[in-house]
Amino acid sequence: MTAARSVFSAFVAEHRRRRTLVVQPRMGFSDPAAMRRGLHAVAGAGVPAVGTVTLDSYTRTGQHDLAAMSIQSGVPLNGYPLVALGPAVTAELVADLPGFPVQVRHGSAQPEDIFAVMLESGLDASEGGPVSYCLPYSSVPLRTAAKSWSRSASLLAGQAVDCHLESFGGCMLGQLCPPGLLVALSVLECLFFAEHGVRSVSASYAQQTSPEQDAEALWAMRRLCAEELSTVDHHIVLYTYMGLFPESAAGARELVAESVRLAVRTGTERLIVKTTAEAHRIPTVEENVSALRLAHATALEQPAPGAPPGETEVYAQARLLVDEVRSLAPTLTEALPAAFERGLLDVPYCLHPDNGGETRCVLDDEGRLQWWHTGRMPLPPALGGRRGHDRVSATRLLADLSYHRRRLDPVLS
Amino acid sequence: MTTFQIEQTPDRPAVSAEPALKFVLSSVQSDSHMWNLVALQLIMEEMGHEVVNLGACVPVGRLLEACRAERPDCLVISTINGHGHVDGARVISALRADAVLAGLPAVIGGKLGVHGDANSALEAELLALGYDAVFHVGAGDSGQAIESFREFVAANIRTLR
Numbered sequence: 001m002t003a004a005r006s007v008f009s010a011f012v013a014e015h016r017r018r019r020t021l022v023v024q025p026r027m028g029f030s031d032p033a034a035m036r037r038g039l040h041a042v043a044g045a046g047v048p049a050v051g052t053v054t055l056d057s058y059t060r061t062g063q064h065d066l067a068a069m070s071i072q073s074g075v076p077l078n079g080y081p082l083v084a085l086g087p088a089v090t091a092e093l094v095a096d097l098p099g100f101p102v103q104v105r106h107g108s109a110q111p112e113d114i115f116a117v118m119l120e121s122g123l124d125a126s127e128g129g130p131v132s133y134c135l136p137y138s139s140v141p142l143r144t145a146a147k148s149w150s151r152s153a154s155l156l157a158g159q160a161v162d163c164h165l166e167s168f169g170g171c172m173l174g175q176l177c178p179p180g181l182l183v184a185l186s187v188l189e190c191l192f193f194a195e196h197g198v199r200s201v202s203a204s205y206a207q208q209t210s211p212e213q214d215a216e217a218l219w220a221m222r223r224l225c226a227e228e229l230s231t232v233d234h235h236i237v238l239y240t241y242m243g244l245f246p247e248s249a250a251g252a253r254e255l256v257a258e259s260v261r262l263a264v265r266t267g268t269e270r271l272i273v274k275t276t277a278e279a280h281r282i283p284t285v286e287e288n289v290s291a292l293r294l295a296h297a298t299a300l301e302q303p304a305p306g307a308p309p310g311e312t313e314v315y316a317q318a319r320l321l322v323d324e325v326r327s328l329a330p331t332l333t334e335a336l337p338a339a340f341e342r343g344l345l346d347v348p349y350c351l352h353p354d355n356g357g358e359t360r361c362v363l364d365d366e367g368r369l370q371w372w373h374t375g376r377m378p379l380p381p382a383l384g385g386r387r388g389h390d391r392v393s394a395t396r397l398l399a400d401l402s403y404h405r406r407r408l409d410p411v412l413s
Numbered sequence: 414m415t416t417f418q419i420e421q422t423p424d425r426p427a428v429s430a431e432p433a434l435k436f437v438l439s440s441v442q443s444d445s446h447m448w449n450l451v452a453l454q455l456i457m458e459e460m461g462h463e464v465v466n467l468g469a470c471v472p473v474g475r476l477l478e479a480c481r482a483e484r485p486d487c488l489v490i491s492t493i494n495g496h497g498h499v500d501g502a503r504v505i506s507a508l509r510a511d512a513v514l515a516g517l518p519a520v521i522g523g524k525l526g527v528h529g530d531a532n533s534a535l536e537a538e539l540l541a542l543g544y545d546a547v548f549h550v551g552a553g554d555s556g557q558a559i560e561s562f563r564e565f566v567a568a569n570i571r572t573l574r
Contacts, residue, residue, distance in 0.1 A: 057443035057496050061470060066443075070499070078495045107445060137445035139470045173447055243448075282495070349451045351468030394455035401448060 005233070008101040008125035008164045009200040011050060012235050012269050020048050021263055021299040022270040025288040026105065028054025028079035030071065035080050036093045038285045043100045045289045047296035050270070051102040053093070053123070055079045059114065060107040060137065078282060082106075083113050087120035094122070103127060103166070109138035110148040115155050124159070127166035127204075129189035131336055131345075135352040136173050142337040142354040150196060150333050157197030165193045166237060170205035170221070172347050175243030176361050176400060178369045179208065179217035180317025180384065181347070181377075187224045187322055192332040194232045201232055202270065206239040207259045209403050210368040218266040219308040220315035224322065235269040238262060244401050245278040251408030252276040256291060257298045264302035271295060316383050321345065324378050343376030360392050363400045434566070434573055437485040439467035439476055441500035444492045449523060453491055456559060460566070473507050480514050486573045487566075488519040493550070497525040498535040502542050509543040518573050520565065522548030522558050545569075 005013075015022045025042060029035045039051045056079030058067040067081035082090060082104065094102055103125040104118045111128060118126060134145035156163040169185035186203040193201050203221050208214055218236060225234050240259040246252045256274055263271045275283040275291040283291075324344055329335040337354070339345040346356035358375030371379070372388040379385030399406070436457055440450060447469050454464045465483050467476065480488055488508070490501055501521045508514050521544050525535050536547045546565050548558040566573070 057445070057494050060445075061443050063443065066499075075499065136447060137470065139468065139472070139475070175448075349447070351447055351450060351466055353468070392455075394452065394459050397455055398452055401452065 004161050006101075006124040006161050006164045006200060007099060008050060008103060009162065009233055009235075011101040012202075013233070015048050016235065016269050019304070021260070021268070021296070022048050022050060023292045023295045023299075024050045024103070024270060024272050025052050025283075025292060026054055026272060026274070027052045027283075027285070027288050028056065028105070030056060030077035030079065030081060032080075032085060032089050032093065034285070038288065039093055039097060039100070039102065041285045041289050042292065043097050045292050047292050049292050049296075051094075051097075051100060053080050053082065053090075053102060053104050055104065055106040055108075055114065056081050057107075059083050062108070062110060062113070064113070082121075083117050087117050090117065090121035090123070101125065103164070107133055107137045107168075109134040109140040109145040111152045112148060112155065115152050119155070119159060119163075124161050125164040125166075126156070127168055127202075129167045129169050129185075130192060130333075131185055131340075132168035132172060132189060135340075135347055135350050135355050139353065142340055142352075146333050146337050149192070153193050153196035153198050157199070162199045162233070164200040164202070165198045166202040167193070167204055170203065171239055171242055173350055174206060175208065175241070176369065177348055178317070178361050178371055178384070179205075179213060179220070179314045180379075181321065181345070182206070183217055183221045183224065183314060183318035184321035184325070185345070186221060187228060187318065188325055188332060188336065190225065190229055190232075190234065191322075191326075192336065194229060195332055199232055200234070201229065202235045202237045204237045204239060206242045207255075207262060208241075208369055209363055210366060211258060211262055213314070213368045214262050215266050216309060216312040216314045218262070218268055220312060220318055222267070223308070223315060224318055228322070236266075237270040237272060238266075238268045239272045240274040241404060244405055245274060246405050246408040247279040248409045249276040250410075251405070252278060253294065254408050255404055256295060260295050260298040261302055264299050265305055267305035271299075313384050317379060320378065320383065344378060346375045346377055348372075360388065362392060362396065363403055367403065432570065432574055433461050433463055434486040434570065435463045435465070435483065436487050436489050437465045437467065437476075437480055437483050438489045438491065439471045439479075440469045441490060441492050441497060441504060442470055442472045443496045443500050444494040445469045446493045449491045449493055453489070453559075457489075460563065462566075473504055476504060477507060477511055477514060480508070480517060486518065487545075488517055489562075490519070490521040491523050492521070493524040495524060495526055497521065497523055498539065501525065501539055501544075505539065505543045518545045518569070520544060520546040520548065520562070522550060522562060524550050 056077035067084040130146040130149035167189035169189040170182045190201040275287040277283040325339045343356040346359040348361040360372040374385045
């Protein structure tokens with residue numbers, strides 16, 4: 001069966017051909033009228049942008065009754081309650097925006113009901129993954145999440161349209177996860193989606209603290225995707241820094257601009273853009289639109305992408321982890337939970353019960369992420385593996401977490 | 414680098430003469446934020462206390478179970494996703510209605526509503542429902558909330574014990 005390309009992947013492919021960066025907000029409002037206004041504002045912003053419907057925390061955790069109660073009693077939620085509102089309300093959001101791509105962003109370890117309502121509403125793009133939406137965003141056992149994501153990915157794969165699914169694996173906990181592990185997780189989740197028949201995927205990476213190291217990571221991801229996902233439509237998506245964001249408007253703008261430069265120099269197709277309000281609250285429609293315009297204008301000023309680097313430590317680490325995990329079992333539905341059980345994958349500082357919790361990461365003097373302790377992960381010292389015995393202190397952790405704030409916010413007396 | 418490791422020197426412990434307390438630290442069911450919990454655990458441990466960190470997205474039932482099993486001196490809820498005033502209210506109502514846990518000291522801190530500014534009405538409501546202290550984090554003052562929490566622990570250390 002030859003399925004039609006989704007609006008979403010067709011839009012990204014067209015802009016890749018034109019070499020323009022697609023920008024995307026992280027926008028979600030509980031009130032459908034506000035959500036609709038937001039999507040219209042993004043569609044009419046005059047920049048190559050895709051729309052976002054970000055869901056609220058109750059919907060993400062399957063508590064649709066609480067979401068419905070909040071709607072009835074007028075309590076604002078931190079996102080759009082897709083399931084509680086139902087498909088008819090959501091179909092209305094985009095009813096007069098033909099051809100405008102919209103991605104549903106959710107954060108659910110068990111997204112079957114979200115995907116069902118999304119498809120009924122006529123939307124064909126989403127994101128997440130069995131690991132990236134389980135370990136940081138739930139206390140659901142990893143095996144349960146893997147099975148649920150198997151059903152969910154198969155549901156998307158069975159549609160008449162080639163639905164798009166993006167892995168959130170390159171964003172684990174937002175910060176302080178070494179790039180080799182981020183790249184491996186993102187590629188492994190894309191492979192998981194492809195294993196279930198999804199034919200259009202994207203691999204994600206979240207901007208960290210060193211532009212050089214981040215560029216190596218994005219090139220490593222592109223190379224691994226080319227090697228592993230050659231039969232599947234795929235692209236790369238970068239997130240503006242997902243950790244503790246600068247509080248000053250100037251600092252926030254600079255960090256956004258740095259993410260744009262990083263995206264363009266690595267030929268990254270899509271960028272998820274943050275706003276200047278990020279450190280304080282949920283951004284308004286206007287703040288989102290001006291962030292998209294800033295990102296687009298900055299992208300236009302950049303030179304064309306440079307040449308990819310040769311062998312890098314990031315690529316070697318990611319390649320090794322992908323190969324080791326795949327050798328554990330015939331399917332990734334089995335191999336991914338098994339890898340975490342054995343500590344072969346172990347996300348630093350992640351408190352989920354199924355994460356080993358042995359690994360730690362710190363920033364070095366150049367702002368590059370380095371392993372402090374690789375626990376039982378199969379990384380030899382030659383590839384950056386390390387078994388640090390001191391614990392990372394609160395002072396150092398807080399300093400590392402606030403790296404961009406210290407760098408970009410003015411010092412207040 | 415060495416300045417970061419002072420507290421690990423065995424002959425110069427950072428721990429004061431105050432008795433160590435046992436805390437259960439947790440977020441609420443709908444909140445997936447983790448760094449606040451990771452950092453708070455380290456800070457509390459470096460204050461010399463024991464921390465059982467339940468992590469993010471903890472359902473009320475599991476939170477109560479853990480408190481019954483661990484018998485902590487105090488429950489600390491940290492939440493920043495904006496649903497904290499609703500979920501936090503459910504937690505404290507369940508705790509105060511529980512025969513075993515009704516008297517357990519409990520505090521909550523973080524960004525409690527979706528609007529970012531400190532909201533004294535939310536704070537008053539949470540105190541009225543039974544929290545012993547509320548540490549609201551407004552824009553840019555998380556350090557202040559941590560200081561208030563330290564002062565709370567120092568002032569109440571005997572009664573918590």
